[in-house]
Amino acid sequence: MIQQLHLEFLELFTSSSASSYATDHEIKLLCPQIRHLFSQLTLLSLFEQAVMRWRIAQRMILLVEAQITWLTEVLPTFAEPDAWKVHTLRNVVGAVTEDPLAVERLYRAGIPVWFYCSLNLEPSTKVQRWADDNKVHLRVPYSWISFDDDTPVWPTVYNGSVQASQDRYRKMAVECWTIAFPAAIFGADLIQNGVHYSTVQPSASSSQSTGGPSSLSQSTRGPSSSSQIADSGPSRLSSACSFHTRTPSMDRSSQPHKKQKTGKNPPVVQCSKFLEPNSPIMPHAFPQWIKAAESASAKFKLSEYPCTGVNRGYVLPEPAVFANHENETSCQQYFLTYLKVREVFIAAISLLGPVVCQRSPKDWRRLVSxxxxxxxxxxxxxxxxxxxxxxxxxxxxxxMGSSFSIDLTNLSQNSSRWKGHTYNYVPDDVQREQEFLLLDRFLYRLVPRHEDHGEHKYDASTREDRNLIIEDVLFSDGPPPFNHPDPRVRQDTLHAFFQIMKGWTRSVSPMHPKTVDAGERLGSEHLRGTGELKDTEYVLAYFYIYTFAHFFRQAPIMPHFI
Incomplete structure (x- = not known):
């Protein structure tokens, strides 16, 4: 394992252009630390110490790879004189793309889009709304409350180009890259375990190392044994622990932290950001989802600091701010308070940009309470x-002018409004369907129709109307398919759900091979037993929640390069 990881590290510097970035300041700082870690890994040490060094090395190699990608593939494009022109930096909210087809898809999804084109493709310097020349009939979603509308329904998409300084454009490029790429590496707060390596058992995070439970039998028994960590392999693509496990720094004095009081350490509380919800905001709908959520957020500690340079702010409040309450009254009131002031949050993003508007979970909780x-x-x-x-x-x-008359110190005078309707409570028909549809249409990378041949009928990645397929399969009338009393219906629904998630090419990590095997077995004519169905529900729910948390942490609120 050490040799394989070392080879992957060396391969980063084998290209002909290696000399162009070997002298980069960031890389020069990281490489000696990585080499030191490799030397330490060859020495005799405790297993916990070896795991800690292994993960630090993985993360640092990812940082080097990110910096090399920036220097070799991204920065040269941005540095070309007069290659691109943009309108303004502060309005970069949502996706940044030069693909007209991507613009239309994102526009239809209600995701803010920043569209720019090369000057040699667009001779005009006139700036206009993309929708002025492209009539788009949006499919109006149901009137359920969902995070679908946390982004403006009618984003401004500019077509054409305007004169702007290269400095401003480079600033926009660096901002988009530094937000989107490192955040994709380090992942969501939900999945960052926040484990103290001095006290954690080696098995505590082994189920995270592959982005999901390592087998069906382990999914019901708990985390896998420590020996299975060594079998998981060092691949950066499949090893999600390096993406989502908070790693202590080599030098803790360089990190901001509070002074610890002397005396006994407080007991480690097993806390999960998911509770078994009557709340409709969170995605699980049957007991296996609850087990998966607890596994995904095991030993999560919100009070711990992340690695240096990892931003834990949220541009909009995460769903757990509303749903993680034993008291249903608090859950309702938090969400209604958010509805009273959400327009101000959206306005702040459009005025100041997403980076300035980031708040910690604690600050968001203060606001909505x-x-x-x-x-x-x-x-x-x-x-x-x-x-x-x-x-x-x-x-x-x-x-923003007279359109806002909100006094946050006297919220009782304001009404909770959503899509033009006033609510005094969170409606009963608020469901996870809209969250799933939003998640799905961001994670799919559409394939041209001529490649449809041979695809499964539920593989919506090849169809523009995939949301309709999902609604027909998963959210049909009658008894909820996931909880249907007929095992045949449950098995077919789970198989369709698996086919849809298997098409998520932008997921936070690949689906584990054992999860793929379990999902494929659902497609047979043979009716699976109750125990196997429950196990499959668990591993599919784990993958969904794992991806769901990352999605709400980053997309579509933060700038993303499509």
Whole structure:
């Protein structure tokens, strides 16, 4: 394993252009540390220490690879004089693309799109809305509350080019790259275990090492044994532990951290950001999803600091802010408070850009709990922080003009509005369907129709109307297919669900081979037993939740290069 990882590291420098980036400052800092880790891995050490060094080495190699990709493939394009022109930096919210087909797909999905084209393809310098020349009839979704509308329904898509300084354009390029690529490596807060390597058992994260449970039998017994870590292989593509496990720094003094009090350490609490929900915001709909969610978020500790340079802010609040409550009243009130002020958040993104608008989960929780916890008492530190957030958002509302008249210190005077309707409660028909559809249409990379031959009938990756297929298969009328009393219906539905997820080419990690095998068996005419169906539900739910968390952490809110 060590030799294979070392070979992968050396392969990064075997190209003919290696000398052009070998002297890069970031790479010069990382390479000696990686070599030091390799030398330490060859020495006799405790298993926990070896695992820690292994993961640090994996992550540093990923950082080197990201920097090389930036220097060799991305930066040269951006550095060419007068190669591209853009409109303005602050409006870069959502996707950045030069593909007209991608623009249309994202536009139909309601995702903000930044469209630019080469000057030699577009001689005109006139800037116009893309929709002015391209009439698009959006398929109006159901009136359910969902995070589908956390992005503006009618994004402004500019066609053409305008004169702008190269410095501004390079800044936009660097911003998009540094946000999208490293975040894709380090993943969602939900999956970052936050494990103390000085106390964790080696098996605690082995089920994470492949992006899912390593086998069906292990899915019901718990995490795999420590010996199976060595069998998982060092591949960067399939080893999601290096993507999603928070790794301690080589030098902890360089990281910001609070001073620890002397005395006994507080007990480690087994906490999951998912609770068994009556709340409709989260995706699981049957018990196996709950087991999968608990596995995915095992030992999660929100209070721990990430690695240096990993941003843990959220441009919009994550679903767990609303759904992770034992008290259903709190869950309802948090979401209704968010509905009262969400327009201000969207306005702030369009005014200031997504990077400036990032907030920690704690700050988001303070904002959405303003009304629930009554009036502000300025005598406490928490109340002072809330007041500062209120003042900040009121400034944004004031900059937007008279269309906003929101007083965050007196939210009881405002109504919770969604799609033109006023709510005093979260409607009962709020479901996970819309979250799934939004997740699905971002993760698919569409294939031209002429490649349809041989595809499974539920493989929607080859069809533009894949959302209709998903609705027909998974969200049909009658008893919920996932909980249908007829085992045949349950098996067919799970198989269709598997076929859809198998087409997710933008997923956070590849589907584990054992999960693929389990899903393929559902397609046979032979009716599977109840135990096997439950096991398959678990591994499919694990993969979905694993991807779902990463999706809400990054797309489509953050800038992404399509």
């Amino acid at each position: 303003l009304e629930l916890h009554g009036s502000l008492n300025t005598e406490t530190n928490k109340a002072t922080a809330k007041l500062e957030l209120c003042q900040e958002m009121n400034k944004v509302a004031a900059r």
